[in-house]
Amino acid sequence: MMATPNSYRCVADRFNVGKATAWRCVYKVVNALYSHFHTFITWPDRARAENIWTHVKNKYKFPKVIGAIDGTHIKIAAPKLHPEAYINRKGYHSIQTQIICDNELKITHVYAGQVGSVHDMRVFRLSGFEDMCTAENFPENSHLLGDAAYGIQKYIIVPFKDNGHLTDAQVKYNTCLSEARMMVERTIGLLKGRFRSLLDILPMRRTDLIPKYICACCVLHNICLIRNDYIDDIPIIVQPNEPVQYEIENIPQIIREEGIEKRNAIVYHLQNENYFE
Structure with a gap:
């Protein structure tokens, strides 16, 4: 069921069980x-974080990166209760999922469940991840990379x-x-490419x-990576260029x-090729 976009009826027929039995399984x-x-x-942890930022710096020149963050929409059928709340900016019903990953495409944090109409920055705030934005979780002034939908702050670095x-x-x-942030696009692509029920409705x-x-x-995605079980055909899930609705007003001024x-x-250290020691 997870690996294909087939219906319960189709899977139940294939394994010669009832639809209700398939659902219970x-x-x-x-x-x-x-x-x-x-x-x-x-x-x-501290040792793993250092390995991540060393790898990212050597490959992309960007300093002190321990991961990247992005949101993705999971298509769903119109729910019975408040279906209008689940319609996202692209016009279909969806559930929001926020994913943070490392350079090996392993997921280090995930939050799912917000309705599709919610903005990425609002999902970030509702996820409770702000409580994890501490010096203990981000050693040596490290940070995540996000796209323009996220407000600039000490531990989430975004583009101009x-x-x-x-x-x-x-x-x-x-x-x-x-270039460095593409790790999260590849992670989402690998997740949806392996579990194609997340690609379809x-x-x-x-x-x-x-x-x-x-x-x-x-x-299961992380278990597969731990077992070195990769797939070659990864559909990269890249969001189209759209006007971004900024919610920077929700970020306290001192944090911004x-x-x-x-x-x-x-910027200064990248310009001078003295990469933020």
């Missing part, structure tokens, strides 16, 4: 996988808004960030169970200023 396996969520989806007047140094910064009606199903797919100061320091 999926439900049991999802619950079993979800019970091991914190075993396989873990935040990097392209207003047509960026300096050469800012353009270079945006290019380095974009999810064959589930109960919106209270969908987040657990998505998290179970993420657990810390992020801006840090971003300017990175």
Whole structure:
């Protein structure tokens, strides 16, 4: 069920079981996988964080990166309750999923369940991840990379808004960030490429169970990577260029200023090829 976009009826016919039996099997396996969520989806410790930022710096020149963050929409059928709330900016019903990954495409944090109409920055705030934005979880002033949908802050570094007047140094910064941030696009592509039920309309009606199903797919994703089970054909999920609705007003001014100061320091060091020791 997870690996194909087939319906329950199709899968039940293939294995010669009833549709209700197929649903119960999926439900049991999802619950079993979800019970091991914190075993396989873990935040990097100090040693792992250093390995990540060393790899990213050597490959993309961008300093102190321990991961990248992005949101993705999981298509669903129109739910019975408040279906209008699930319609996203692209016009279809969806569940929002926020994913943070490392350079090996392993998922280090996932949050699923918000309706599709919610903005990425709002999902970030509702996810509770802000409580993890501490010096302990981000050693040596490290950070995540995000796209323009996320507000600038100390531990989430985003590109400059392209207003047509960026300096050469800012353009270079945006290019380095974009190249490094592709790790999360590849992670989402690998997740949906392996579990193609997430690419098509999810064959589930109960919106209270969908987040657990998505998290179970993420657990299996990490298990596959731990077992060195890769697939070659990865559909890269890249968001189209659209006007971004900024929600920077929700970020306290002092936190924004810390992020801006840090971003300017990175720009300076990238420009001078003295990569932010």
